[in-house]
Amino acid sequence: MANAAILVIGNEILSGRTQDANVAYLGKELAARGITLSEVRIVRDDQPAIVAALDALRTSHTYVFTSGGIGPTHDDITSAAIARAFGVPLERNPEAVRRLQSRYGDGELNAARLKMAEIPVGAQLVDNPVSQAPGFRMANVFVMAGVPSILRAMFEGIRHTLAEGPPHLSRSVTLAVREGDLAEGLTRIQDRHPEVEVGSYPSFTEGRSLVTIVARGTDAGRLDGVMAETRVLAAELGAALAEG
Amino acid sequence: MANAAILVIGNEILSGRTQDANVAYLGKELAARGITLSEVRIVRDDQPAIVAALDALRTSHTYVFTSGGIGPTHDDITSAAIARAFGVPLERNPEAVRRLQSRYGDGELNAARLKMAEIPVGAQLVDNPVSQAPGFRMANVFVMAGVPSILRAMFEGIRHTLAEGPPHLSRSVTLAVREGDLAEGLTRIQDRHPEVEVGSYPSFTEGRSLVTIVARGTDAGRLDGVMAETRVLAAELGAALAEG
Numbered sequence: 001m002a003n004a005a006i007l008v009i010g011n012e013i014l015s016g017r018t019q020d021a022n023v024a025y026l027g028k029e030l031a032a033r034g035i036t037l038s039e040v041r042i043v044r045d046d047q048p049a050i051v052a053a054l055d056a057l058r059t060s061h062t063y064v065f066t067s068g069g070i071g072p073t074h075d076d077i078t079s080a081a082i083a084r085a086f087g088v089p090l091e092r093n094p095e096a097v098r099r100l101q102s103r104y105g106d107g108e109l110n111a112a113r114l115k116m117a118e119i120p121v122g123a124q125l126v127d128n129p130v131s132q133a134p135g136f137r138m139a140n141v142f143v144m145a146g147v148p149s150i151l152r153a154m155f156e157g158i159r160h161t162l163a164e165g166p167p168h169l170s171r172s173v174t175l176a177v178r179e180g181d182l183a184e185g186l187t188r189i190q191d192r193h194p195e196v197e198v199g200s201y202p203s204f205t206e207g208r209s210l211v212t213i214v215a216r217g218t219d220a221g222r223l224d225g226v227m228a229e230t231r232v233l234a235a236e237l238g239a240a241l242a243e244g
Numbered sequence: 245m246a247n248a249a250i251l252v253i254g255n256e257i258l259s260g261r262t263q264d265a266n267v268a269y270l271g272k273e274l275a276a277r278g279i280t281l282s283e284v285r286i287v288r289d290d291q292p293a294i295v296a297a298l299d300a301l302r303t304s305h306t307y308v309f310t311s312g313g314i315g316p317t318h319d320d321i322t323s324a325a326i327a328r329a330f331g332v333p334l335e336r337n338p339e340a341v342r343r344l345q346s347r348y349g350d351g352e353l354n355a356a357r358l359k360m361a362e363i364p365v366g367a368q369l370v371d372n373p374v375s376q377a378p379g380f381r382m383a384n385v386f387v388m389a390g391v392p393s394i395l396r397a398m399f400e401g402i403r404h405t406l407a408e409g410p411p412h413l414s415r416s417v418t419l420a421v422r423e424g425d426l427a428e429g430l431t432r433i434q435d436r437h438p439e440v441e442v443g444s445y446p447s448f449t450e451g452r453s454l455v456t457i458v459a460r461g462t463d464a465g466r467l468d469g470v471m472a473e474t475r476v477l478a479a480e481l482g483a484a485l486a487e488g
Binding site for chain 2: 008011012013014015016017018019020021023024025026027028029031037038039040041042043044045049053071072073074075104108110111112113115116130131147149168170172179180181182183184186187190197198199200201202203204214216
């Protein structure tokens with residue numbers, strides 16, 4: 001079974017200024033391909049922090065996806081950190097330069113933009129149909145932009161290259177019940193279906209306690225079975241179905 | 245200077261089903277107290293993964309804040325993982341039981357709910373004014389609920405206990421310019437102000453390239469200086485101010 005990690009690089013996420021949107025997107029995309037997203041790390045724009053996180057993740061996961069830090073400004077240090085982690089130099093990649101030339105006129109392709117063509121030796125480029133400046137793949141690490149529209153376009157171009165397993169399916173139902181009233185019955189359902197991952201997520205809306213029960217796994221029939229048993233449990237508890 | 249890490253525990257975040265909202269909240273709150281949020285990890289509901297991440301983070305940061313996994317259901321395994329990481333047993337905490345009794349009648353305080361009173365030996369409780377089931381502090385680790393409204397209420401009760409430094413301030417301006425046109429001038433501004441963290445964040449709205457320049461630091465005058473120089477740079481480039 002393939003698994004994956006995401007390494008988000010960016011002070012703007014850690015300061016709370018920017019709400020990350022890439023983890024949820026990649027989590028869904030990977031699940032659809034049967035790849036378990038096992039871990040996410042978010043680190044600052046700091047080379048030792050990036051290198052340490054990357055080395056830990058790339059040796060323990062089938063794939064690592066990074067987001068952020070491959071633009072033209074001084075705070076974009078991801079490519080240099082990846083090169084450092086792999087012990088290779090950066091080189092001005094001729095194909096990356098060609099792609100930038102397709103977007104920028106001669107007067108526009110300044111030193112800052114050419115920095116986006118500095119790619120670790122041995123990497124393969126990842127297409128960027130939005131703004132041309134490529135991402136790259138180095139061994140099992142895919143290096144992508146942080147801007148969500150660009151990350152998505154890059155991922156769409158690489159996802160066919162990933163190992164594919166049975167898609168992770170899910171079913172859910174939301175019940176008007178307090179989680180503690182449901183917990184014991186839900187444990188019995190989980191125990192009867194060890195191959196299904198049963199999750200319980202409480203929420204509070206307008207003073208009303210809701211619980212969403214999510215069943216995840218690769219066998220639709222088993223997920224439907226868990227949902228059916230959950231509805232029986234809800235009926236026994238007199239809990240109304242809020243959704244699902 | 246105090247720093248911090250967040251450990252988010254929950255399959256629902258990694259599956260992409262739930263969008264995390266706690267990192268951005270805590271990032272802002274910590275910055276306001278002068279505490280640098282250095283790293284975030286998101287791991288699955290898996291005891292070895294939780295223990296490994298916790299041990300790495302708690303030995304390298306002033307504070308660790310965890311979110312998620314302290315409810316009454318079978319998938320709530322955070323308290324047991326924290327106890328394991330610290331090498332102490334769980335105990336039924338009398339004060340936690342008392343708080344649960346204040347919310348639940350005798351017939352309601354079932355085994356599942358009493359699980360929420362199983363706290364590692366030596367921990368101090370963290371108040372939960374929303375639903376009573378407490379979080380706890382163990383050494384430099386604060387264990388909180390994942391439901392955002394409860395996490396926020398818990399954090400409001402503990403933030404006065406944290407070390408306080410000069411608040412991290414920020415200033416920002418959004419310019420209608422392409423990042424690569426701004427990059428070289430921005431590097432010069434950063435070089436003139438090494439004590440300010442200058443970040444550049446591109447976005448694309450309706451085919452228009454925008455860049456938000458953010459200056460972060462503890463000295464308001466210096467941040468204002470960076471903003472003034474950024475506006476001069478924008479004027480030199482003929483870039484309109486979109487915001488700020």
